[in-house]
Structure formats: C-alpha cells, structure tokens
Amino acid sequence: MPREHYLNATYGIRSWLLTTDHKRIAMLYLVSVTFFFFIGGAFATMIRIHLLTPQGLLVTPETYNKLFTMHGVAMIFFFLIPSIPAVLGNFLLPIMIGAKDLAFPKINLLSWYIYLIGGSFVLYSFSTGGLDTGWTFYTPLSSVYSNSAVTPAVLGIFINGFSTILTGLNFIVTVHTMRAPGMTWFRLPLFVWAQYATSIIFILGTPVIAITLLLVGLERMFHLGFFNPALGGDPILFQHLFWFYSHPAVYIMILPAMGVVSEIIPTFARKPIFGYSFIAGSSIAIAVIGFFVWAHHMFVTGESTYAALTFSLLSYLVAIPSAVKVFNWTSTLYKGSISYDTPMLYALGFIGLFLIGGLTGLFLACLGLDIHLHDTYFVVAHFHYIMVGGAVMGYVGGLHFWWPKITGKLYPEFLARVAAITLFLGFNLTFFPQFILGYLGMPRRYSSYPPEFQVLNVMSTAGASILALGYLLPMIYLVWSMRYGAVAGPNPWPATGLEWQTASPPLTENFDVTPEVTWEPYDYENRPDLGLAIHGAPSPVHGDD
Amino acid sequence: MQSDSPLYPDQASNFAPNVDALMIYITAICAFFAVAITAAVIYFFFKYRRKDPSDVGVPIHGDMRLETAWIAVPLLLALTMFGWGAVVYVDYRRLPMDTLDIYVIGKQWMWKVQQPTGLREINELHVPVGRNVKLILASEDVIHDFSVPAFRVKMDVVPGHYNTMWFRPTKPGRYHFFCQQYCGTNHALMGGWVTVMEPMDYAAWLSGSSDATANPAVAGEKLFADKACTPCHLPDGSGRAPSLNGVYGAQVLLADGSTVTADDAYIRESILSPQAKIVAGYQPLMPSFQGQLTEEQLIDLTTYIKSLQSQPVPAKGAGIAPATGKK
Numbered sequence: 001m002p003r004e005h006y007l008n009a010t011y012g013i014r015s016w017l018l019t020t021d022h023k024r025i026a027m028l029y030l031v032s033v034t035f036f037f038f039i040g041g042a043f044a045t046m047i048r049i050h051l052l053t054p055q056g057l058l059v060t061p062e063t064y065n066k067l068f069t070m071h072g073v074a075m076i077f078f079f080l081i082p083s084i085p086a087v088l089g090n091f092l093l094p095i096m097i098g099a100k101d102l103a104f105p106k107i108n109l110l111s112w113y114i115y116l117i118g119g120s121f122v123l124y125s126f127s128t129g130g131l132d133t134g135w136t137f138y139t140p141l142s143s144v145y146s147n148s149a150v151t152p153a154v155l156g157i158f159i160n161g162f163s164t165i166l167t168g169l170n171f172i173v174t175v176h177t178m179r180a181p182g183m184t185w186f187r188l189p190l191f192v193w194a195q196y197a198t199s200i201i202f203i204l205g206t207p208v209i210a211i212t213l214l215l216v217g218l219e220r221m222f223h224l225g226f227f228n229p230a231l232g233g234d235p236i237l238f239q240h241l242f243w244f245y246s247h248p249a250v251y252i253m254i255l256p257a258m259g260v261v262s263e264i265i266p267t268f269a270r271k272p273i274f275g276y277s278f279i280a281g282s283s284i285a286i287a288v289i290g291f292f293v294w295a296h297h298m299f300v301t302g303e304s305t306y307a308a309l310t311f312s313l314l315s316y317l318v319a320i321p322s323a324v325k326v327f328n329w330t331s332t333l334y335k336g337s338i339s340y341d342t343p344m345l346y347a348l349g350f351i352g353l354f355l356i357g358g359l360t361g362l363f364l365a366c367l368g369l370d371i372h373l374h375d376t377y378f379v380v381a382h383f384h385y386i387m388v389g390g391a392v393m394g395y396v397g398g399l400h401f402w403w404p405k406i407t408g409k410l411y412p413e414f415l416a417r418v419a420a421i422t423l424f425l426g427f428n429l430t431f432f433p434q435f436i437l438g439y440l441g442m443p444r445r446y447s448s449y450p451p452e453f454q455v456l457n458v459m460s461t462a463g464a465s466i467l468a469l470g471y472l473l474p475m476i477y478l479v480w481s482m483r484y485g486a487v488a489g490p491n492p493w494p495a496t497g498l499e500w501q502t503a504s505p506p507l508t509e510n511f512d513v514t515p516e517v518t519w520e521p522y523d524y525e526n527r528p529d530l531g532l533a534i535h536g537a538p539s540p541v542h543g544d545d
Numbered sequence: 546m547q548s549d550s551p552l553y554p555d556q557a558s559n560f561a562p563n564v565d566a567l568m569i570y571i572t573a574i575c576a577f578f579a580v581a582i583t584a585a586v587i588y589f590f591f592k593y594r595r596k597d598p599s600d601v602g603v604p605i606h607g608d609m610r611l612e613t614a615w616i617a618v619p620l621l622l623a624l625t626m627f628g629w630g631a632v633v634y635v636d637y638r639r640l641p642m643d644t645l646d647i648y649v650i651g652k653q654w655m656w657k658v659q660q661p662t663g664l665r666e667i668n669e670l671h672v673p674v675g676r677n678v679k680l681i682l683a684s685e686d687v688i689h690d691f692s693v694p695a696f697r698v699k700m701d702v703v704p705g706h707y708n709t710m711w712f713r714p715t716k717p718g719r720y721h722f723f724c725q726q727y728c729g730t731n732h733a734l735m736g737g738w739v740t741v742m743e744p745m746d747y748a749a750w751l752s753g754s755s756d757a758t759a760n761p762a763v764a765g766e767k768l769f770a771d772k773a774c775t776p777c778h779l780p781d782g783s784g785r786a787p788s789l790n791g792v793y794g795a796q797v798l799l800a801d802g803s804t805v806t807a808d809d810a811y812i813r814e815s816i817l818s819p820q821a822k823i824v825a826g827y828q829p830l831m832p833s834f835q836g837q838l839t840e841e842q843l844i845d846l847t848t849y850i851k852s853l854q855s856q857p858v859p860a861k862g863a864g865i866a867p868a869t870g871k872k
Contacts, residue, residue, distance in 0.1 A: 012668075019586065034853055051819040061730055061731055061733060061785065062730050062734075063735070065727075065729070065730060065732070104726045132729070132730070134727045136727075138687075138688055138726070138727070140686070140687055140688075140704060141687040141688065141727070141728060141729055144687075145686060145687050145729060146729065175730050199579070215612055224708070227705075229704045229705025230704075230705075230835070230836055232835075234705065235688055235703060235704060235705065236703065238779055269593070269602050270595075270600065270601040270602045271602030271603060271605065272604050272606050274605060274606070274608075275606075275607040275608075275611075275612055276606070277607075278607070278612050297631065298688065299634070300699050300700050300701050300747060301575075301703065301708075302700065302701060302703060302706075304698060305634070305635060305638045305639075308638075309631055309634075309635075312627055312628055312631065312634075316623040316624065316626065316627050317620075317623075319619070319623060320616060320620055323615065323616075323619045324612070324616060326582060326609075327582075327615040328607075328612075330582055330585050330586055330589070331605075331608075331611065333585075333586060333589035333590065333593065334589055334593070334605065335593060335600050335602055335603040335605060336589070336593045336602035336603075337593065337595045337596075337600040337602045338589065338590055338593045338595055338602075339594070339595045340594070348586055348590065351582070351586060352586070353585055355578075355579050355582055356579060356582070359575040359578065360575070362571060362575060362623065362626055363572075363575075365630075365765055366567065366571060366625075366626050366627070366629075366630035367565065367627075367630040367631050367633065367634030368564060368567050368629065368630040368631070368632065368633025368634045368637075369564060369567055369568060369571065369630060369633075370630075370634075371560075371564070371633075371637055371697065372564050372694070372697040372699070372700050373697070374699060375690060375692075375699070375725040375726060375727075375822070376694075376725070395651075403593065403730040413861045417707060428655065435553060436551075439552065439568070440552075440553065440554050440694065441554050441555055441692070441694025441695075441721065441722070441723070443692065443723045443724070443733075444725075444727075445732060446733035447732075447733045447765070448733045448734070450721060479753050489781045499650065523604070524601040524602065524604065525601070525604040531599070532600070532601050533597070533599040533600065533601070
C-alpha cells in the first residue's frame with residue numbers, strides 16, 4: 001500500500017465533511033446510500049413477513065401501505081438512483097479518464113449536501129405520520145385524499161433532484177473536457193459511456209419529476225387545481241409527467257449497472273469486449289429512446305388507442321439495445337480465459353437476472369397482455385428483476401470489483417462467492433413466484449389477499465429471508481476487510497483500465513503524472529505491462545472497429 | 546372460483562383464450578432466448594475456464610454479421626409480439642354495438658353497480674353468459690381500477706370522466722374482481738365477485754330482486770326538477786335550453802357546426818361543463834353543476850334522460866342533426 005493516499009492524506013471530521021476529493025465524496029455517498037438501503041430493506045422485510053398469511057400477519061392495512069410506499073421511496077430515490085453513479089461513478093469516472101477530479105469538485109460536494117437535505121425531509125415524512133401514497137404519488141390520492149405526510153416527502157424528492165442534476169452535469173462536463181491525452185471517445189471504458197448516458201437522463205428528466213411533485217405539493221397546500229378533477233385538473237396529466245421522468249429513471253438505475261458488467265466481463269475473461277461500439281452506442285440509444293416510452297405505464301387509463309399503439313411499438317424498440325448488450329457480453333466469454341472470481345459471479349448472475357427482467361418487459365409492452373398483467377404481481381416481479389436483479393447485483397458486483405482499489409484491501413474470496421450465490425438463489429426464490437401470482441391475477445399493493453395465493457407468497461417470503469442473508473454477509477466481510485484484509489496491490493485482477501495504473505488506494509491527485517493513453521480498452525493482447533503470458537494467441541480478429 | 550390450473554386463472558370471457566394464446570407465444574420466444582443464452586454462458590464458463598493464472602483470452606473484437614443478426618432477428622420477433630398484442634388490444638378497446646350497459650362506480654373502498662333495470666348491487670356484479678357487457682366506469686374520489694382476472698381485462702376508473710370496458714362472459718360461475726389501482730387504506734378490501742349466469746337465470750334474478758323505490762329514472766326525474774333543470778329544458782323545445790326528448794344516443798348538432806353522439810360521457814360533460822359543447826341554436830346560459838352532484842346522481846340523471854328516448858321529439862329538438870345531414 002502507498003504510504004500516503006486519499007484516505008489518510010488528512011484527518012478529522014472536517015477533512016471529510018469539507019472535502020472536495022471525488023473519492024472521499026464517493027465514500028460519503030457510500031455511507032449514506034447504504035443507510036437508505038438498510039431503511040428500505042427493513043421495510044421490505046416487514047412487507048414479506050406480513051404477506052405470509054392471506055389476512056396479513058404483522059400490521060394494519062394503513063401501516064402496510066406506508067411500508068411499501070416508504071420502501072419504494074427510500075430504495076428508488078435515495079438508494080438505486082444515486083448508488084452506482086454517486087458512489088462508483090464519483091470514485092471512478094475521473095480516474096478512468098485520467099483526470100485529477102471531476103470538473104466541479106465543490107459542486108460535487110454540494111450534490112451530497114443537497115442529497116442529505118432532501119433525505120432529511122423524507123426521513124421527517126417517514127417519522128411523522130409516514131407516507132401512504134405509493135412511490136408513484138398518483139393524484140388525486142396524493143394531492144387530496146391521503147392523510148399522511150406527503151408534503152415533506154415531495155419536498156424532499158424535489159430537493160434531492162438538484163443533487164442528481166448537478167452530478168449529471170458534473171459527469172458530462174468532466175467527460176467532455178478532462179480526458180487524459182490519448183483517451184479518445186472510443187477508448188473510454190464502457191462504464192464511462194454508461195455514466196455519460198445516465199447523466200443525459202439525469203439532466204433532462206429530473207427537472208420534470210421535481211416540478212411535477214412540487215405541483216402535487218402546491219395542490220395539497222393551496223388547492224390549486226392541477227390534477228384534481230373537482231378543481232378542474234386532470235389526474236392523468238400527473239401520470240404523463242410522472243412517467244416522463246420515472247420511466248427513464250429505470251434506465252438511470254440499470255444503465256450504470258450495465259456499465260459495471262461491461263467492465264467486469266472483459267477483465268475476468270481477459271479479452272477485449274465483443275462489439276465495443278455496439279455496447280457504447282446501445283447505452284446512448286437506451287437513454288434517448290427511453291424518453292419516448294413513458295405512456296406504456298398507462299395502457300389501461302383509457303388513453304387513446306393510437307397513443308397506446310405508438311407507445312407499445314416504441315417500447316419494443318427500446319428492448320433491442322438491451323438485447324444487443326446481452327448478446328455481446330455472452331460472446332465476450334467465447335474463447336476467453338474465464339475465472340470464477342466474485343465480481344465475475346455477480347456479472348454472470350446479472351446477465352441471468354437481467355435476461356429474465358428484460359424479457360418479461362416484452363410481456364408488459366404487449367398491449368393485449370398488459371390489459372391482464374397491468375398492476376399485478378407480474379409487474380412487481382418484472383421491475384424487481386431489473387432493479388434488484390439488475391441494478392443492485394451490478395452495484396454489489398461493482399463494489400467487489402473495485403473494493404481493492406477503493407480500500408487497498410482484499411475481502412475473503414470464499415465468503416464473497418458464497419454471498420454471491422446466496423443472493424442469486426434467494427433473489428430468484430423471492431421474485432420468480434411473483435410472475436405466476438401476477439398471471440393468476442393477484443393485484444400489487446394488497447395488504448391481504450385471497451387464500452389461493454398463499455403458497456406462492458410463502459415461497460416468496462422464504463426467498464426473501466435468504467436474500468436478506470445474502471446482503472448482510474457482504475456488509476460484514478467488506479467492513480472487516482478494511483482493517484484485516486490482505487493488501488491488494490495496485491492491480492490484483494489484473495485489469496486494463498487507468499484506475500488500475502495507480503496505487504490502491506489512489507493518491508488524492510489520482511496520478512503522480514497525468515497518464516497518456518496509447519492502448520485500446522480491454523486490450524490484453526498489447527499490454528505486456530500486466531505481466532500476463534500472451535501465449536499461443538492467433539492474430540487479432542477485427543470485425544467491429 | 547379457483548382455476549384448475551396452478552398457472553393461469555379460469556378462462557371465462559371471450560378475451561381469455563386470446564390473451565392466454567398470446568401469453569404462450571411470447572413465453573415460448575422468451576424462454577427460447579433465456580435458455581439459449583443461459584446455456585451459452587454456462588457452457589463458455591466451463592469450457593473456457595482459466596487453466597493457468599497468467600492465461601489471456603483470444604482477442605476477438607466483434608463481428609458485424611453477428612451484430613446485424615442479433616439486431617434484426619429480435620426486432621422482427623418483437624414486431625410480431627407488438628402486432629398480435631395490438632390486435633387483441635384494439636378488439637378490447639373497440640366497443641361492440643348492442644351491449645348490455647352496466648354502471649360501475651368506485652369509491653373508497655367499495656364498488657356500486659347499477660344494472661340496466663336500475664337494480665343496484667354492492668361489491669357484486671351479475672352478468673349473463675354469452676352477452677356483450679359494457680361497463681361504464683366512474684369514480685367518486687381517487688383513481689380505481691376494475692379488474693377481472695378470469696376475463697383477462699381491466700380498466701382504470703378515473704375521477705372526472707367515464708371510462709368504458711367490455712367483455713363477453715363465456716362460462717357461468719363466480720369470479721373475483723379486484724380494485725387494481727392503489728387507492729388508499731383499504732385498497733385490498735375493495736373487491737368482490739362477478740357472477741356469470743345463464744341468461745334465463747339472469748333475467749329471473751333481475752326481476753326477482755327489482756326494487757321500485759330505487760328506480761334511478763325516477764330518482765333522476767326528481768333530481769331534474771330539484772336542480773331546476775325543468776324550466777329551461779322544456780319537453781316541447783320552447784324553453785331556453787334544448788328539449789332532451791330522444792336526445793340519448795342521437796347525433797347532436799353543435800354551434801360550431803360539428804356533431805357529437807349524445808352518449809353517457811357527453812351528457813355527463815354537459816351537466817358538469819356546459820360550456821364545453823354548445824348545442825346549435827342555443828345560448829351558453831347553463832351553469833355548471835360541478836361539485837353539486839355525486840357520480841351516482843349523474844347516473845340517475847343520465848338514466849332519466851335515457852328514459853326520455855321514447856318521448857316525442859319536438860321540431861326544434863335539442864339540435865338533433867337531421868338524418869339527411871350526415872352520411
């Protein structure tokens with residue numbers, strides 16, 4: 001380990017709370033998003049225990065409604081959306097492009113404080129009456145009828161939006177202006193492409209949700225008739241505005257995870273990624289097309305048939321770039337030198353779960369099926385496969401991949417593999433039965449249900465307990481490794497990116513001298529500096545670039 | 546009623562077999578890809594596992610033909626899913642002629658149903674087998690959703706306007722219906738049963754439980770008088786507002802020259818937002834009744850206006866477009 005690095009360069013609480021080092025800010029985010037993950041996870045645990053019996057085991061319907069609402073709000077706005085960008089992206093993006101920091105280090109710190117302020121409002125709402133509108137805040141339920149603490153919650157999410165916007169802005173400017181010499185656009189790691197695409201959604205989408213929720217607050221406080229039909233408003237208008245952001249928000253959650261997987265797979269197959277430009281381009285395609293599919297959440301609101309047809313077709317189009325990624329990742333394994341290290345288990349697990357999550361999206365994009373499946377447990381299963389099976393697996397996999405870089409220490413590999421496999425199995429047992437529940441017609445957001453649905457619900461709860469174990473295990477050994485883990489060295493895997501060219505943990509300035517990039521991404525063939533045997537490989541086959 | 550299959554609910558409407566066939570088609574395609582890709586991942590994982598710690602893989606950068614193939618083939622398959630799904634959906638959204646019209650009102654947290662005879666039910670819906678049934682959906686408060694899994698259909702119930710849905714029950718029995726749009730505290734309790742009956746049984750059930758005091762046309766007539774509609778909407782067309790005789794279901798000529806079908810939604814809008822559509826030849830004088838009538842009262846009024854269908858239409862009748870005036 002280097003004698004001096006970003007963690008020990010300065011000491012004291014002030015040196016953390018006033019830091020402008022992107023790596024330290026990433027650590028601040030790591031702690032705060034983990035906090036919200038625990039809160040959201042605790043709500044999820046109570047939900048699953050409650051649903052063990054048809055009448056509901058644990059809480060009143062009123063409390064149950066608050067549990068699933070607060071689970072959604074905590075997980076989506078304060079864990080999933082910031083998780084990969086604000087933690088891994090913050091830490092890695094500047095190092096990956098050979099920069100000393102983000103373009104606006106102080107704004108980066110400001111983002112975190114805004115996140116904290118927004119989070120405080122939401123925690124205030126949770127602890128003073130709770131929130132029972134569903135994370136979707138549908139009007140006029142949220143703006144007129146709910147008796148829970150809606151106003152502080154929407155204010156909190158409104159404020160938090162600025163944190164997201166500033167992070168996106170910071171990333172975009174950094175990628176444009178701060179790449180090291182030789183780091184051309186098509187030499188960027190695919191993780192950077194994914195962060196860039198995500199940042200586009202951040203700055204274009206977030207203002208819409210922020211304003212929309214503000215309007216809900218105004219309607220609640222001052223009875224201005226935006227959405228309440230009794231005041232001349234239109235409740236469907238809310239859904240258009242809400243999904244205009246919240247569908248792209250799904251891509252905010254999944255794109256960064258796809259970026260993580262695109263880093264892990266070539267590293268542990270030790271070969272260039274298959275179809276680099278197609279994976280990079282598909283990130284941008286998802287970000288752009290993702291803005292034009294929102295009304296597929298509204299096929300049964302009575303929207304016009306022509307609108308429904310248009311949005312169904314566009315939803316099928318946005319599936320194609322995701323398929324392209326999966327095909328390319330799979331092909332990257334072909335003739336690789338594949339290892340079983342923990343990050344690779346997460347990446348392959350991601351492919352399996354994202355595959356199911358993505359493919360079941362085709363069922364919901366289908367107009368004829370959506371009239372049956374809409375708002376059933378099929379939808380719940382689908383988006384958890386994307387957001388937990390995809391985004392969270394990507395995040396946890398990414399944490400394992402870069403943990404040696406972030407902390408300079410290795411975690412216990414065997415335990416980590418056990419945790420990865422536990423998560424994969426527990427996840428499937430939790431959420432696969434919910435597809436069947438959905439087709440059988442069980443509505444989502446039900447605190448009690450007809451008895452014929454019980455067996456599948458019990459299976460789901462059993463899976464959730466395994467899943468919970470799978471999350472606790474890494475929390476324990478990752479923290480343990482910070483003190484007791486073996487020293488990792490600068491490049492333990494070894495991987496090709498610039499972040500692996502510097503010390504672990506990196507210096508405050510990231511690099512002693514600004515690196516100059518003379519190689520293509522994931523180019524193991526031309527990297528004698530990695531100390532690998534490049535034996536018996538045939539001449540490179542170039543088809544893509 | 547519980548289905549015999551653990552994987553899908555009863556097939557009890559005209560839509561159920563179509564939706565299930567579509568489900569099987571998409572499941573087959575998706576299962577093929579899921580299995581094929583998972584198998585490839587597992588096969589590569591073991592076949593190309595690292596034998597020596599310093600090994601690297603073969604540098605393959607991509608293949609244009611493969612990229613083209615795995616863009617084109619999924620796209621074509623996706624388009625077939627879209628097309629088939631669109632056919633089923635358009636069939637569902639296009640209402641057939643000749644329907645049995647039933648009003649369904651959602652309110653936190655119960656369903657009120659009104660049969661064509663005016664018979665009312667709560668959290669129950671009786672329908673005859675083999676008949677096209679149209680539900681006219683209204684909400685007193687928040688958004689609800691009327692969903693019958695055994696029929697494979699649902700529709701949101703949105704405050705402020707009517708939505709409609711239809712189905713043709715194909716199998717007698719009792720089936721769950723659910724509120725499927727989260728609507729507040731007792732959302733999970735806002736359900737009930739659809740009873741599909743043989744037509745004879747349905748007719749007997751309707752007449753057997755008729756209740757003259759709850760006749761909505763009578764209630765509507767009283768409301769019509771109480772709300773002072775009568776002085777303007779004179780039946781002979783001599784009032785300041787058009788006569789409503791025969792207006793339900795007719796084409797109404799508007800001041801801007803267009804015509805509109807006087808259906809439930811039009812009548813509802815004309816009561817709540819009278820300025821939205823002005824009948825040709827009349828002044829925009831009518832006040833809005835927004836906030837003064839419940840959804841149930843609106844349905845009573847509509848039922849009353851419907852009952853005027855058989856009354857003689859005056860010469861200056863509600864701006865009803867002359868039959869020759871349209872194709």
